[in-house]
Amino acid sequence: xxxxxxxxxxxxxxxxxxxxxxxxxxxxxxxxxxxxxxxxxxxxxxxxxxxxxxxxxxxxxxxxxxxxxxxxxxxxxxxxxxxxxxxxxxxxxxxxxxxxxxxxxxxxxxxxxxxxxxxxxxxxxxxxxxxxxxxxxxxxxxxxxxxxxxxxxxxxxxxxxxxxxxxxxxxxxxxxxxxxxxxxxxxxxxxxxxxxxxxxxxxxxxxxxxxxxxxxxxxxxxxxxxxxxxxxxxxxxxxxxxxxxxxxxxxxxxxxxxxxxxxxxxxxxxxxxxxxxxxxxxxxxxxxxxxxxxxxxxxxxxxxxxxxxxxxxxxxxxxxxxxxxxxxxxxxxxxxxxxxxxxxxxxxxxxxxxxxxxxxxxxxxxxxxxxxxxxxxxxxxxxxxxxxxxxxxxxxxxxxxxxxxxxxxxxxxxxxxxxxxxxxxxxxxxxxxxxxx
Numbered sequence: 538x539x540x541x542x543x544x545x546x547x548x549x550x551x552x553x554x555x556x557x558x559x560x561x562x563x564x565x566x567x568x569x570x571x572x573x574x575x576x577x578x579x580x581x582x583x584x585x586x587x588x589x590x591x592x593x594x595x596x597x598x599x600x601x602x603x604x605x606x607x608x609x610x611x612x613x614x615x616x617x618x619x620x621x622x623x624x625x626x627x628x629x630x631x632x633x634x635x636x637x638x639x640x641x642x643x644x645x646x647x648x649x650x651x652x653x654x655x656x657x658x659x660x661x662x663x664x665x666x667x668x669x670x671x672x673x674x675x676x677x678x679x680x681x682x683x684x685x686x687x688x689x690x691x692x693x694x695x696x697x698x699x700x701x702x703x704x705x706x707x708x709x710x711x712x713x714x715x716x717x718x719x720x721x722x723x724x725x726x727x728x729x730x731x732x733x734x735x736x737x738x739x740x741x742x743x744x745x746x747x748x749x750x751x752x753x754x755x756x757x758x759x760x761x762x763x764x765x766x767x768x769x770x771x772x773x774x775x776x777x778x779x780x781x782x783x784x785x786x787x788x789x790x791x792x793x794x795x796x797x798x799x800x801x802x803x804x805x806x807x808x809x810x811x812x813x814x815x816x817x818x819x820x821x822x823x824x825x826x827x828x829x830x831x832x833x834x835x836x837x838x839x840x841x842x843x844x845x846x847x848x849x850x851x852x853x854x855x856x857x858x859x860x861x862x863x864x865x866x867x868x869x870x871x872x873x874x875x876x877x878x879x880x881x882x883x884x885x886x887x888x889x890x891x892x893x894x895x896x897x898x899x900x901x902x903x904x905x906x907x908x909x910x911x912x913x914x915x916x917x918x919x920x921x922x923x924x925x926x927x928x929x930x931x932x933x934x935x936x937x938x939x940x941x942x943x944x945x946x947x948x949x950x951x952x953x954x955x956x957x958x959x960x961x962x963x964x965x966x967x968x969x970x971x972x973x974x
Contacts, residue, residue: 541862545579548866554581555865556618557858558632560654561644562587562596564744565668568854569642574600577858584614584624586632593625611635633657639865640664642694642857646748648672648923652680652953655691659683664690666860666871670699670760671899674882675923676953677764678874679960690864693768693872696856699761701848702818703768703872709846713829714822717799717843719765721758721808722787722815726780728905728937729887730754751900756922759882759906762806766880766908768872771804773880776939777907782810787819791843796823806880806908814849821845877964881914882906883939884925890934896945898926907939915961918942924954 548554557573559566562585573582574597582600587593590607597605605623608614611634617624618637626632632641633654641663645651651672658665659680667673672680673693684691694700702719709716730753732739732746739746751757759778766772783790790809799805800823821843824830830841838844863869884896887905897903899922906922913919920928920940928945947954 541859541866544866545577545862547579549579554579555861556581556583556637556639557642557861558582558584558586558635558638558640559596559642559644560586560629560632561642561646561668562592563644563646564748565854566592566644567596567599569644569668569857570596571600572854573858574602580858580861582623583618583638584626584632584635586626586629588627588629590625590627593627597623597625629654630657633663634661638663640666640861642666642668642861643672644668646671648675648926649951649953652676652956655680656683656952656956659687659689659691662687662689664864666692666694666857666864668694668697668857670697670757670764671923673872673874674760674763674767675921676956676960678767678876678878679956679963681874682963690868690870691873692860692864692870693764694857694860695863695871696851696853696860697761698816698818698851699765699768700856700860700871701851702765702820705818705820705846705848706769709820709822713826714824714844716769716820716822717796717804718794718819718821719762719769719771719804719806720787720819720821721762721806722812722817722819723758723808723810724815725753726755726758726808726810728754728885731887731902732900747898747900749900754887754900754905756882756899756906758808759908759922762808763880763882763908764872764874766806767874767878769804769806770875770879771806772802772910773908774798774802774805774807776883776909776913778805778807780808780810783812786813787817787847788839788845791821791839791845794821794843796842814847816851817847817849818851819845819847878911878960880908881911881919882922883909883914883919884922885939886934886936889936890930892930892932894930896925896928896930899923904940909939920945921957924951924957927951
């Protein structure tokens with residue numbers, strides 16, 4: 538990714554910056570806006586959309602941009618961009634339709650709304666960089682089918698842990714090793730956390746309690762590892778992943794996994810709680826050449842058979858603009874499904890649930906998500922976590938039981954449900970694809 542800086546510099550010198558629109562202006566969106574405005578020459582954040590217009594304005598003003606227009610039509614948006622003026626709007630679809638935008642950053646964190654945004658962007662031939670693992674982990678495979686047909690790139694992003702894992706995975710493959718595990722390091726995992734228990738931490742960092750809860754209860758890491766699995770051809774060793782609690786360094790964990798089992802499964806995604814260097818990521822890989830094994834031992838990676846590689850940080854919004862540059866300037870995917878989904882995130886009762894109740898959203902009080910293989914998810918008709926919000930319960934569900942489609946009534950008219958059904962049908966006869974390169 539080192540070539541990105543010089544490519545952006547060239548665009549800056551040519552007076553042709555990469556023009557970006559951003560949809561969503563919450564905690565992460567504000568960070569992205571500030572990063573592009575002040576630290577990424579060769580790129581301009583020309584428009585921000587948010588359903589609460591004040592949040593879009595705040596993202597610009599916190600980045601030091603105080604002059605911007607509010608628009609309500611595509612033509613006004615296009616005219617403002619042509620005149621090199623910044624724009625805010627409540628209507629995300631304007632950014633999807635407008636000429637003069639090279640790529641969109643989707644940072645809503647919402648499944649149904651994000652579905653409409655991505656489909657509209659694809660329909661108008663816009664590249665989309667998503668900071669939305671929940672959407673990707675629910676219907677990312679079928680969205681990529683639509684994007685491929687339209688000739689545009691739909692991808693996850695650098696900076697967040699899935700993208701950092703994919704960069705490390707690609708590096709490890711590029712030097713001749715075979716990755717067998719992609720791992721995510723957590724500081725806490727408690728599926729029963731809720732917005733009340735996480736309120737203090739959320740306030741300290743200026744985040745939403747529900748967002749913080751999704752990190753703590755394991756839902757977020759489940760989505761993150763699911764999309765890594767679908768982008769690499771890996772799977773999970775069991776429902777919920779292995780999730781060891783280990784207080785040493787990840788380098789010391791290589792002996793904890795059965796290499797032959799990893800090979801038989803085709804590699805797995807996993808997480809560990811408490812290991813160093815948190816909050817980073819790691820890849821465990823093998824090398825079959827005894828000569829290269831000798832060199833790896835000389836270079837302090839040990840005798841194998843598993844060799845540990847890690848990145849000791851993930852810098853989220855700092856790296857997202859690099860993703861846009863990779864997509865626009867090099868047509869490079871950061872993170873995207875290979876084809877047929879391999880791992881899903883399924884809905885699990887956080888408390889005893891009662892018939893007639895309506896399920897709340899990700900990171901709230903009623904449910905948490907766990908990774909499961911897509912084959913079992915389909916076979917057992919398990920309810921995807923990304924579709925759970927708004928579902929009405931037909932029967933009582935005990936705490937920690939996984940929900941099925943038969944347990945709920947889906948809300949009427951949602952696009953995400955339609956595309957999930959389409960995804961299941963589309964890939965029903967498709968052979969599983971494997972990673973190449």
